[in-house]
Amino acid sequence: MKLVTFGALRRKGIIGMNYRNIELIGRYNPRKLYPMVDNKLMTKELATASGVPVTELYATIERQSQLRDLHTILATYDSFVVKPDYGSGGKGIVVITHREGDTFIKASGDALSLSDLRKHFSNVLSGLYSLGGRYDTAIIEKVVAFDPMFANYSFEGVPDIRIIVYRGYPVMAMMRCPTKESDGKANLHQGAVGVGLNLKDGSALSAVIHDRPVTHHPDTHHDFAHLRVPQWEAVLSMASSCYEMTGLGYLGADIVFDKNDGALLLELNARPGLAIQIANGMGLRGRLETVDRQKQTRDAHERVLYSMNYLE
Amino acid sequence: MISSRFQVLMIVMLLAMAGLFVSWYKVVYLGVPVTPHDKRSVFTVTAEVDLEGTGSAASVSLRLPSQQPGMKILEREGEAGEFGMTTASMQDGELLHWTKRQFDDKSKLFYKVRVTPEPLYEPQERKDMWDTSPAYDDTQFWDASEQAAAAGILNFAREHSADGISLAAQLIDMFNTEMPTDAVKELLAKKNETTSSLVMALLAREKVPFRKVRGIMLEDGQKKRRAVTLLEVKGTDETGYFSFKSGQITLPENFFVWSLGNRAMMTTKGIAKARLRFSVSEAKVAASMLSKREMLRQGNDFLNFSLYTLPSSQQNAFKQLLLIPIGALVVVIFRILIGIRTMGTFMPVLFALAFIQTTLISGLAMFFVIVASGLIVRSYLSRLQLLLVARISAVIIVVISIMSIMSIISFKLGIDEVLKITFFPMIILSWTIERMSILWEESGAREALTQVGGSLIVAIAASFAMDNDFVRHLTFTFPELQLLVLAMVILIGRYTGYRLSELVRFAPMAGR
Numbered sequence: 001m002k003l004v005t006f007g008a009l010r011r012k013g014i015i016g017m018n019y020r021n022i023e024l025i026g027r028y029n030p031r032k033l034y035p036m037v038d039n040k041l042m043t044k045e046l047a048t049a050s051g052v053p054v055t056e057l058y059a060t061i062e063r064q065s066q067l068r069d070l071h072t073i074l075a076t077y078d079s080f081v082v083k084p085d086y087g088s089g090g091k092g093i094v095v096i097t098h099r100e101g102d103t104f105i106k107a108s109g110d111a112l113s114l115s116d117l118r119k120h121f122s123n124v125l126s127g128l129y130s131l132g133g134r135y136d137t138a139i140i141e142k143v144v145a146f147d148p149m150f151a152n153y154s155f156e157g158v159p160d161i162r163i164i165v166y167r168g169y170p171v172m173a174m175m176r177c178p179t180k181e182s183d184g185k186a187n188l189h190q191g192a193v194g195v196g197l198n199l200k201d202g203s204a205l206s207a208v209i210h211d212r213p214v215t216h217h218p219d220t221h222h223d224f225a226h227l228r229v230p231q232w233e234a235v236l237s238m239a240s241s242c243y244e245m246t247g248l249g250y251l252g253a254d255i256v257f258d259k260n261d262g263a264l265l266l267e268l269n270a271r272p273g274l275a276i277q278i279a280n281g282m283g284l285r286g287r288l289e290t291v292d293r294q295k296q297t298r299d300a301h302e303r304v305l306y307s308m309n310y311l312e
Numbered sequence: 313m314i315s316s317r318f319q320v321l322m323i324v325m326l327l328a329m330a331g332l333f334v335s336w337y338k339v340v341y342l343g344v345p346v347t348p349h350d351k352r353s354v355f356t357v358t359a360e361v362d363l364e365g366t367g368s369a370a371s372v373s374l375r376l377p378s379q380q381p382g383m384k385i386l387e388r389e390g391e392a393g394e395f396g397m398t399t400a401s402m403q404d405g406e407l408l409h410w411t412k413r414q415f416d417d418k419s420k421l422f423y424k425v426r427v428t429p430e431p432l433y434e435p436q437e438r439k440d441m442w443d444t445s446p447a448y449d450d451t452q453f454w455d456a457s458e459q460a461a462a463a464g465i466l467n468f469a470r471e472h473s474a475d476g477i478s479l480a481a482q483l484i485d486m487f488n489t490e491m492p493t494d495a496v497k498e499l500l501a502k503k504n505e506t507t508s509s510l511v512m513a514l515l516a517r518e519k520v521p522f523r524k525v526r527g528i529m530l531e532d533g534q535k536k537r538r539a540v541t542l543l544e545v546k547g548t549d550e551t552g553y554f555s556f557k558s559g560q561i562t563l564p565e566n567f568f569v570w571s572l573g574n575r576a577m578m579t580t581k582g583i584a585k586a587r588l589r590f591s592v593s594e595a596k597v598a599a600s601m602l603s604k605r606e607m608l609r610q611g612n613d614f615l616n617f618s619l620y621t622l623p624s625s626q627q628n629a630f631k632q633l634l635l636i637p638i639g640a641l642v643v644v645i646f647r648i649l650i651g652i653r654t655m656g657t658f659m660p661v662l663f664a665l666a667f668i669q670t671t672l673i674s675g676l677a678m679f680f681v682i683v684a685s686g687l688i689v690r691s692y693l694s695r696l697q698l699l700l701v702a703r704i705s706a707v708i709i710v711v712i713s714i715m716s717i718m719s720i721i722s723f724k725l726g727i728d729e730v731l732k733i734t735f736f737p738m739i740i741l742s743w744t745i746e747r748m749s750i751l752w753e754e755s756g757a758r759e760a761l762t763q764v765g766g767s768l769i770v771a772i773a774a775s776f777a778m779d780n781d782f783v784r785h786l787t788f789t790f791p792e793l794q795l796l797v798l799a800m801v802i803l804i805g806r807y808t809g810y811r812l813s814e815l816v817r818f819a820p821m822a823g824r
Contacts (some may be wrong), residue, residue: 009810014818016810018648023808064699091754119697127699128750190755212820281821287431 013283015274020250028167028249029270036246037268039307040085040139052238052244052265053161054148054305055258056142060085063174067118072103074117077140084129085137088269089236090187092129094120107156107184144203144266145259149230152222153177153195159186161229162199164272164284168243168300169308170236172289173197174279175229177304180219188275192211193217195224196280199311202232206281213281233264239298240307287311320806323342324799331795338790343384344428346446348785350427351596352384355530357568359423359577364585365415371581375571376406376590377425377527379435384428389553391422404573414580419498427530427568428597458502461495466518468493476520477552480545481560483511488557508541508556512574524554525568526577532594534687539570539577539590619791627788632665634787637797639664639774646770651811654770655747660739663771668779672772678718679741679768685714686745687752694749708742715732 009016015024035044047054055099060081061074065075073078079309084092095107096119104112111118121138123129130136150159157178164172174194178184181191185214188194192213198204204227207214216223239253242265252272277283292310298306323693345352361372366669369808376661379385390397394409452461465486473479487507499510515522518699521772525542528534541562543554553563570590573575580586619630639661646660647650667675689710693703715738744764777783786793810818 003815004821006815007809009818010812012818012821014810014814014821015652016808016814019808019810022806073521115697122699128700129754151509189759208820211817278818283821 009023009283013285014277015284015288017274019273020209024166025271027148027249030247032127037248038086038088038249040087040267041137043265043268046245047242047265051239052245053261053263054243054265055081055256058140058142060140061125061138064122067121067125069256070118070121075109075138079143080140081143082117082124083099083139083141083201083225085139086127086134087124087131087136088184090190090246091290092120092124093185095184097143144230144248144264147228147257147259149228150175150177152220153193153217153224153227153239155179155184155217155219157182157186157258158268160186161235162272163239163255165239165243165251165253165275166241166284166291167249168298169292169294169303169311170199170239171293171311172276172282173199173202173236174276175204175227177217179217181209184187188273188279193224194275194279195227195284196228196276199236200308202229202235204228208275208278211278220291230257231263233308236304236307237300238265239264240304244300245253270280271302314519317806321699324662324803327795327799331792331799334539335790338420340432343428343433344789345598346783346786349598351598353530354595355427355568356530356593356595357427357528357530357570357590359425359426359570360536360589360803361410361421361423361584361590362585362587362589363415363419363421363580365412365417365419366582366584367414368582370412370415370583372410372421372583372586373579374408374410374423375575375577376408377568377570379567380427381434382431382565384433385425385584387424387426389424391424393421395421403610403685404575409559413668417486425568429530429566431565453500453700456685457617458499459806462514462517463497464495465499466514467755469514470518473587475547476518476522477545477550477560479518479520479549480511480515480522480543480552480554480720481516484556484559487511488559489599499611502704506556508543511556513544524571525563525569526571527567528590529564530568530592530593530594532592534590536589537735539588540567541569544572590636615792621786630666631784631788634791634794635778635784636665637794637801638663638778638783638787639645640802641797642774642777643770644801646773648804648807649811652766652770654767655744655751656767659744660767660770662737666737666777667742667771667775670762672779675775676768676772678715678737681718682711682714682741683745683748683764686711686741687749690749704742704746707745708738711738711742711745713814 016183017103036046040141041057041060043055044057048203056254058077061067061070061073068280071111079095079097082092082094087093095111096104096112097107098105102114104114106112124136127134127136140180143156146154146158151158154177155174159177161173163170174185174196176188177193178186178195178197179191183190186192188208188210191210193207193209195207196206196300197203204224207224209218216283235255242251243249243252246266248270250272252269254266254269256266272283294306343352359374361374363370363372367398372395373713376388377385381638390408390410395412397458398409400407400409408423432518464609465483469482471478472483485493485508485702487510490726492500499505500507512522512524522543522545525543525544526539528537528539543556544553550611553561555561578586578588622630640658642664643654643658643660643752647654647657663679669675672680686707690703690707693706694786744767746759748764751763784812
């Protein structure tokens with residue numbers, strides 16, 4: 001087991017959990033703003049109101065009794081995603097890519113019967129996946145159409161882009177690529193690859209799996225060196241405008257690319273983790289301090305330009 | 313505006329100081345023991361009076377000791393036998409009377425005092441009587457030449473001294489020297505006069521305030537000793553103590569003063585022969601017992617507020633309750649400073665409480681058996697498509713059944729420890745099973761085992777911290793130390809540095 005010293009972490013400008021909790025979340029994220037990001041429906045509404053594109057909402061299920069009509073509710077949809085409204089960390093999300101009559105096929109290829117699906121909805125409504133176990137609402141939304149431009153870097157799932165926005169400035173970004181181990185999910189602790197992205201142009205810097213550096217995707221064996229996110233400035237602008245939208249000073253914006261609709265805001269996180277530092281091979285501290293020194297008021301677009309040019 | 317960091321530091325300092333100060337006060341001034349097995353000496357001083365009656369009405373009066381600095385009287389108790397016994401409060405202390413209408417026998421009377429040395433003890437009410445009444449009016453018994461000798465001695469002593477104390481020292485010296493002057497010889501030759509009576513007579517003549525201090529050395533195994541008489545002389549702003557044999561001394565630490573003043577310790581009426589002797593025996597008593605009794609007996613307002621004044625059933629509840637902050641502190645340390653992930657924030661404390669009841673090894677064994685079988689049952693229940701609340705309730709019922717079966721089997725096998733497992737909070741176990749299986753499904757076995765393992769590590773650490781005689785004693789006897797725990801929790805709560813686990817987590821980055 002390799003160890004480092006506290007001094008080495010400090011020199012690298014790495015931010016620890018305690019610093020994040022007190023100095024970033026505690027200071028810049030007032031609790032009363034949480035519902036806006038914890039509640040995915042509310043986030044969707046806010047985003048739509050501020051002109052940020054989101055995935056299309058098909059339906060919501062709020063009561064167990066609605067589950068009797070599940071068949072009717074789902075009738076017109078061939079593919080859809082089920083999400084708990086208050087879910088976090090990708091918990092409770094089921095992606096149905098197509099259906100054969102009353103059999104629903106998941107992204108992994110597993111088949112679910114209508115009653116399997118009903119059980120899942122029931123669990124969601126009971127609050128099994130929600131923060132703090134409160135009663136929840138199930139969201140049914142459109143599946144993100146896999147954009148083939150990232151096909152080389154993903155296994156059975158859609159990669160997403162996580163951007164940390166500090167006081168309105170995008171300060172660090174990474175792409176999270178699902179692997180076989182992560183079961184098509186984009187969560188790093190489940191084994192997805194984290195690819196650090198250059199704020200200047202959206203190109204890959206370095207990549208890690210389970211906090212250990214890698215150069216190639218473990219399943220597709222493609223070199224991350226060739227990865228580059230298109231429409232980079234637009235992606236950063238979407239993330240940056242979430243600051244005005246929510247008022248959260250330290251937030252994580254998750255963005256996906258849809259084949260047809262382009263970049264979409266997937267969800268926001270008021271307590272983004274620190275693995276992004278490992279993916280980038282760089283601590284956040286220096287960039288946060290640079291932002292803290294900015295006395296000038298800038299709009300979202302100006303902040304993005306600043307970040308692209310000065311935060312490295 | 314004062315920064316919140318500064319406020320936190322202030323609060324932490326205040327809380328810690330308040331907690332430590334109150335504890336310190338209790339230890340130093342009230343003699344509350346710091347460790348549960350702290351032993352203290354308790355001396356039993358017994359005054360024995362041997363009496364021989366005359367056949368008429370008899371009465372014996374004995375002066376009684378009162379509270380004194382550095383020496384705490386715990387109990388006083390007289391034995392009267394066939395006599396009547398009353399105590400009277402006099403100006404210079406208490407007086408005990410033993411009385412009997414007709415007494416022609418021999419008899420023995422006792423008066424016992426239990427004392428514990430306590431260096432910083434200061435009695436609240438202290439009578440400081442200076443009895444300088446000239447009990448030594450010698451003029452009528454001394455002839456002219458003796459008067460002249462006395463005057464000569466005093467002249468010499470006065471010239472060679474500065475104040476009352478040095479005068480007394482000079483006098484005792486003159487009477488104790490191997491080659492006394494003629495004047496001293498003449499006085500000593502007089503019938504019924506001793507060094508002590510002569511020194512006191514001369515001091516009285518010179519109007520130097522003094523009094524007799526009578527007491528006994530607290531040493532185990534003293535039997536039938538006479539009281540030691542010391543002379544206390546008041547100077548302008550200090551007092552000096554004298555032994556008639558060795559001159560000026562400092563009052564020995566283990567000297568228990570029985571009476572102060574020039575009046576006799578014991579007076580009798582209608583008694584042919586009376587003899588007062590003292591015995592001392594020492595016992596080592598658990599200090600916690602001593603102070604507990606003390607607190608209850610004494611009207612100390614401060615300690616009347618102690619948890620020891622509660623009924624014993626409530627005391628036992630508090631003994632458990634006051635341990636929880638210790639467990640919470642352990643959780644805070646493990647999570648914030650070390651960075652171990654646990655299942656539920658304070659679940660480990662609840663586990664630890666259960667482990668304390670069951671003993672650690674059997675508790676852990678039970679935990680594994682119940683959780684493992686619970687997981688199997690729960691995985692079956694999940695196939696029945698029950699609603700969440702119903703499913704957990706079902707798990708609870710199954711867990712109770714497992715516990716009952718285990719208790720019965722172990723009872724038949726003669727293993728008593730397992731019976732205690734019934735106290736294991738079943739709701740907690742059921743929730744653990746439920747959460748663990750969800751975690752298992754959602755994040756995989758690795759994450760589930762990491763969190764359960766983390767919880768168990770913290771629970772084991774917490775149970776060691778809580779199930780410890782010393783900690784139990786401290787938390788219950790010094791509940792104000794909770795303020796210190798609170799201060800530590802607040803301080804750690806503001807820790808923005810790295811966690812120990814982050815040294816591992818971020819290790820790959822430091823190389824790059």
